[in-house]
Amino acid sequence: MPVTRLMPSSEGDDLIALTREICAKELRPRVDDAERAAAEGESFPTEVFRTLGQAGLLSLPHPEEHGGGGQPYEVYLQVVEEIASAWMSVAVGVSVHSLTAYPVTAFGTPEQQAALLPGMLSGDTLGAYALSEPLAGSDVGSMTTRATREGDGTAYAIKGRKAWISHAGHADYYTTFARTSDDGGRGISCFIVPAGSDAMTFGTPEKKMGLHCDTVREVIFEGVPVDEANRIGDEGQGMAIALSALDAGRLGIAAGATGLAQSALDVAAAYAQEREQFGRAIASNQGLAFLIADMEAAVSGARAAYLYAARLKDAGRPFSKEAAVAKLLATDAAMKVTTDAVQVLGGAGYTQDFPVERMFREAKVTQIFEGTNQIQRLVISRHVLR
CATH class of the missing domain: 2.40.110.10 (Butyryl-CoA Dehydrogenase, subunit A, domain 2)
Known part of the structure; x- marks a missing residue:
């Protein structure tokens, strides 16, 4: 279910529309088969990253003068969320790729930026x-x-x-x-x-x-x-560079986790309206309807958290604490929402016939990488108690 965005420009609207089109045509039709094939033996979606690169979606938050998209982080993260709603592995890859170029963009000399960034941001490399x-x-x-x-x-x-x-x-x-x-x-x-x-x-x-x-x-x-x-x-x-990069990278994971949770919520809501028991749709049961409401609140809260942090970053203000908050909230939300989505679907949710089984497994690692959520709590508490 497409989510209405608050974009800072018509160009941002166009990028979201382009991303949704690519997700519908190139990502959603192949995600389940590709993930199953990769589980049995190494399979890497090179052609998918090439498609995203050719569309300019691998370089959005980096400077235009070196081949980047010159977009606010707020726009870039919403693109990551859209990709994650279709294929989480690919969204993680987009976030990782952007993270690899960040040190050159933020800490490189003009000579290094001119030499390295065009290749990194071309869409032809990963x-x-x-x-x-x-x-x-x-x-x-x-x-x-x-x-x-x-x-x-x-x-x-x-x-x-x-x-x-x-x-x-x-x-x-x-x-x-x-x-x-x-x-x-x-x-x-x-x-x-x-x-x-x-x-x-x-x-x-x-x-x-x-x-x-x-x-x-x-x-x-x-x-x-x-x-x-x-x-x-x-x-x-290097330590200062790594920590600075991780602040940005945590927002990529937060956006991805939000997209994953949104997708699980969409599946659960659709199923609840279609599945009938005792002569009526299960969505008409208040206990289940309230569960859907809690899932929506978790997704909306995660999205608000990462967008707030992104706007601070775009304004040149400190955002380390807010990035940690966003990563913590969004990834915990992804775990909760995908767990609840499996519950809404019941036995069907525990099978590979529905994507929430895959989403549930994908959500767990978001609480671990780019700094475990225990580390996020440490970062947040240090900022608050400083």
Whole structure:
């Protein structure tokens, strides 16, 4: 069910309309078959990302002068929500790709932006965000992947392992965080590492509960060379870059979780009006109608939270706390709404004949990645009690 948007421009309206058309023609007809196929063996929707890239939907919040869409974050996030309502794996991929370009947009020199962003934002390439490690998830400062200067000091060699990396093995570049000194979190730096090195290998794809078309696996750096020109920011600035990027990335996940919840609500509401028991539609039972109302309230609240944070970001105001609030509320809402959608459909909801079974499995991980919801509570409480 299309949701009425409050867009800041007619161009924003056009982008939402374009996104809905692509979702209807290219995403919804194939999502269930593609997710089932990917669960049985690796399958990555390369052609779908190519379609979104050609439509300009992979580069919306980045500057026009380097090939981006120049759109407010508020517009970009509503596009992510629309995509998530059709295919959550793809929406996560769109958010991840935008996250990979963010360090260059926000922290790169003009020379780096001119050299790197046109390719990143062309729609022909896809990025991966290599931050987490097997023993360094929420505790980013404990990472062990290391970048060591070589030769005349104008290049680095990166050695280490990154874990839980979306697009691993399919990405054209890896926005990578590696240690350049032993000074804890202050010893981390950010690099853009092109794909294709023989010294970069990959683990076996993770067998996940959901989001099967979001290929996730380890990236293994065995002395991967990277030029100094591809280091973003100063040595030791990587932690600040990563945390800043995650604020933006959390809003992408919040928008995606909202779209997933909206889609589950739509299925549940339609089913409740069609399914009859005791001679009438089950929607006429107040207990179930109130459950639908609570689902709507959760989705609307999630949407309001992420849009508020986006408007702060667009206005150049601090939004870290609000991003954490939005991520927390939206992902908890997605888990609640998809759970309730299964309940509304009863036994049918527990089968793969209806998409709410898939949506329920997809919702869980939104409470985990881009910072667990326990970490979001830590971020929020620190802001409030500061």
